[in-house]
Amino acid sequence: MREYEKTGVLSVDHLRLPSEEHLARGVAVIECVQDIPCNPCVDACPVQAISMENINAPPQMDYEACIGCGQCVAVCPGLAIFLVKVDDGRGWVTLPYEMLPVPGQGDQVTLVNREGEEVGRGTVTKVVKRRDTCVVTVEVPPALAMQVRAIRVKP
Amino acid sequence: MRVHQHPILQFDRGKKVQFSYNGRPIEAYEGETVAAALHAAGVHILSHSVKFHRPRGFFCGIGKCSSCLMRVNGVPNVRTCMVPVSQDMEVEPPDPPRLPQAPFEEHRREELDADVLVVGAGPAGICAAIEAARHGARVVLVDENPRMGGQLVKQTHKFFGSREERAGTRGITIAAELEEEALQLAREGQMTILLDTSVFGYYGGHGSHRLTAVNKMAQVMYILQAPTVVFSCGAQENMLAFPGNDLPGVYGAGGVQTLMNVYGIMPGRRVLMVGAGNVGLIVSYQLLQAGVAVDRVVEAMPRIGGYHVHAAKLRRHGVPIYTSHSVKEVYGGDRVEGAIVVRLDENWQPVKGSEEDVPCDTVCLAVGLTPSAQLLFQAGVHRAYIPEAGGHVAIHDQVMETSISGTFVAGDTSGIEEASTAMVEGKIAGLGAAIHLGLAEDSRDALISYQSTLQAMREGPFGAKARAAKEKILQEASHAGV
Numbered sequence: 126m127r128e129y130e131k132t133g134v135l136s137v138d139h140l141r142l143p144s145e146e147h148l149a150r151g152v153a154v155i156e157c158v159q160d161i162p163c164n165p166c167v168d169a170c171p172v173q174a175i176s177m178e179n180i181n182a183p184p185q186m187d188y189e190a191c192i193g194c195g196q197c198v199a200v201c202p203g204l205a206i207f208l209v210k211v212d213d214g215r216g217w218v219t220l221p222y223e224m225l226p227v228p229g230q231g232d233q234v235t236l237v238n239r240e241g242e243e244v245g246r247g248t249v250t251k252v253v254k255r256r257d258t259c260v261v262t263v264e265v266p267p268a269l270a271m272q273v274r275a276i277r278v279k280p
Numbered sequence: 281m282r283v284h285q286h287p288i289l290q291f292d293r294g295k296k297v298q299f300s301y302n303g304r305p306i307e308a309y310e311g312e313t314v315a316a317a318l319h320a321a322g323v324h325i326l327s328h329s330v331k332f333h334r335p336r337g338f339f340c341g342i343g344k345c346s347s348c349l350m351r352v353n354g355v356p357n358v359r360t361c362m363v364p365v366s367q368d369m370e371v372e373p374p375d376p377p378r379l380p381q382a383p384f385e386e387h388r389r390e391e392l393d394a395d396v397l398v399v400g401a402g403p404a405g406i407c408a409a410i411e412a413a414r415h416g417a418r419v420v421l422v423d424e425n426p427r428m429g430g431q432l433v434k435q436t437h438k439f440f441g442s443r444e445e446r447a448g449t450r451g452i453t454i455a456a457e458l459e460e461e462a463l464q465l466a467r468e469g470q471m472t473i474l475l476d477t478s479v480f481g482y483y484g485g486h487g488s489h490r491l492t493a494v495n496k497m498a499q500v501m502y503i504l505q506a507p508t509v510v511f512s513c514g515a516q517e518n519m520l521a522f523p524g525n526d527l528p529g530v531y532g533a534g535g536v537q538t539l540m541n542v543y544g545i546m547p548g549r550r551v552l553m554v555g556a557g558n559v560g561l562i563v564s565y566q567l568l569q570a571g572v573a574v575d576r577v578v579e580a581m582p583r584i585g586g587y588h589v590h591a592a593k594l595r596r597h598g599v600p601i602y603t604s605h606s607v608k609e610v611y612g613g614d615r616v617e618g619a620i621v622v623r624l625d626e627n628w629q630p631v632k633g634s635e636e637d638v639p640c641d642t643v644c645l646a647v648g649l650t651p652s653a654q655l656l657f658q659a660g661v662h663r664a665y666i667p668e669a670g671g672h673v674a675i676h677d678q679v680m681e682t683s684i685s686g687t688f689v690a691g692d693t694s695g696i697e698e699a700s701t702a703m704v705e706g707k708i709a710g711l712g713a714a715i716h717l718g719l720a721e722d723s724r725d726a727l728i729s730y731q732s733t734l735q736a737m738r739e740g741p742f743g744a745k746a747r748a749a750k751e752k753i754l755q756e757a758s759h760a761g762v
Contacts, residue, residue: 135592161589164441202437203440203593224568238596239592257450257453259287274596
């Protein structure tokens with residue numbers, strides 16, 4: 126049994142991480158590691174950067190091809206795809222957000238990691254509604270870009 | 281406690297109405313069921329147990345558990361979780377446990393015949409009805425709920441699967457799309473839809489099946505006759521044995537979903553979720569979306585049963601998941617005041633001293649479902665107990681046909697699985713009925729394509745249980761010559 130099957134928390138060791146160059150451009154990191162019958166991300170990608178051996182296989186991201194458009198972030202039924210960008214000493218994470226209240230651009234929000242722990246504060250830089258889901262981009266300290274996976278917004 | 285703001289749903293409540301409960305005026309909104317409106321008004325005790333007079337509350341919310349039976353406008357034993365409120369409706373506590381005096385003979389009777397009768401308008405039933413109607417069959421689609429869609433109407437999450445099965449679309453949207461397709465066929469005269477109507481008996485017939493149904497509140501009885509019948513009656517929530525499991529405030533996970541996602545009513549303030557399968561994980565997340573705190577999820581198995589992605593959503597929103605833990609007891613006077621959870625050892629035995637008191641006013645059970653196949657059993661189909669299918673099921677072949685020629689089964693009634701597979705099974709059963717009627721002679725390719733879609737959806741590790749269930753059912757079918 127893998128640890129995440131017990132805890133519900135992935136460690137970055139389970140993920141194939143993007144390189145510094147990929148991160149500088151901004152790419153989608155897919156945190157979907159199990160064989161589940163699902164493939165909307167493959168269909169949503171405009172540049173065919175996401176592939177799957179069959180509908181049950183976990184999606185594979187070609188970081189070279191990914192253009193960081195975020196279509197897959199909004200479509201993923203598991204809310205398991207995050208856009209991560211680290212460039213010039215700054216970091217951004219774009220995540221699906223299905224809670225209330227919806228933050229506005231410029232709002233300060235609490236940054237939360239995969240275990241639900243508060244790890245810092247960040248500024249919301251973009252909020253869009255895409256495919257029926259709110260997608261929020263938040264600026265994070267670059268060191269936290271691979272850790273922040275949720276935000277908490279004060280009402 | 282009504283939900284006023286929700287990240288996904290908009291509650292466009294109907295106009296205010298007033299009804300009476302035990303002589304007391306209760307305000308509600310048109311479209312709400314009696315049981316939901318009572319819950320919102322703070323009435324948590326809906327009935328009492330017969331022998332020990334223990335209080336019983338809202339549990340399943342979909343007409344399967346009988347804890348909300350009451351007398352409504354003089355009609356005894358009404359499942360109030362399925363009957364919408366109306367102005368000046370008179371709701372009284374349940375009748376004493378003896379046969380009530382309410383003769384039926386003088387009420388209206390209607391006879392309806394069809395090519396295909398579909399019992400249950402959930403994802404499987406609607407898809408079966410649409411498929412059969414598209415092949416030119418005259419279809420009667422019956423459901424006991426006030427609206428179509430089965431449990432899809434409360435699934436606010438986006439569905440998994442592939443594009444053909446509407447993956448990436450929310451269940452509520454799929455329900456609306458299927459409903460619209462069915463209504464269009466009804467407008468074209470291809471389909472008759474009877475809502476608020478329960479099919480309650482099978483009376484056989486030669487070359488044609490006769491079933492009886494009733495719309496209790498409208499006091500109409502139907503005699504339905506069709507050469508083919510699709511049974512897609514869904515499933516019911518499983519109970520778990522522990523002291524206090526009948527206290528008001530212990531709900532089935534589906535009941536909680538109905539309250540909060542269909543009617544916008546919070547079940548409570550703080551929830552203990554029992555079960556970390558997909559249902560437990562998804563409903564926990566939906567509770568957070570409705571503004572309800574989830575204290576934790578406990579799971580008796582050593583590992584999380586549902587998809588990791590669902591568990592991950594909960595964890596990053598601060599909800600802990602305790603595997604190898606279960607609920608030992610729930611305590612409270614007239615309703616839940618807290619629960620004791622306990623760690624289980626490798627032999628599933630409670631570890632002494634590991635008890636923990638969890639403050640909560642709601643305990644939600646997500647411990648599996650049992651197929652609702654009673655009608656099929658009453659009809660006398662060949663049946664078997666298949667644990668992987670969730671209990672006793674009607675043995676059926678690859679076209680979903682049971683041992684009674686012309687009767688088909690689809691969705692959870694044929695074995696517990698997902699809504700996405702239920703839709704494909706529905707299409708197969710609908711097509712099977714059309715083939716049986718001689719309306720779809722050249723549909724071999726369509727059938728094979730549906731069957732291979734189903735197979736692909738069950739291929740991964742999470743499909744292992746459904747795969748095993750269906751293999752056993754087919755084996756049993758060939759033994760029994762079904």
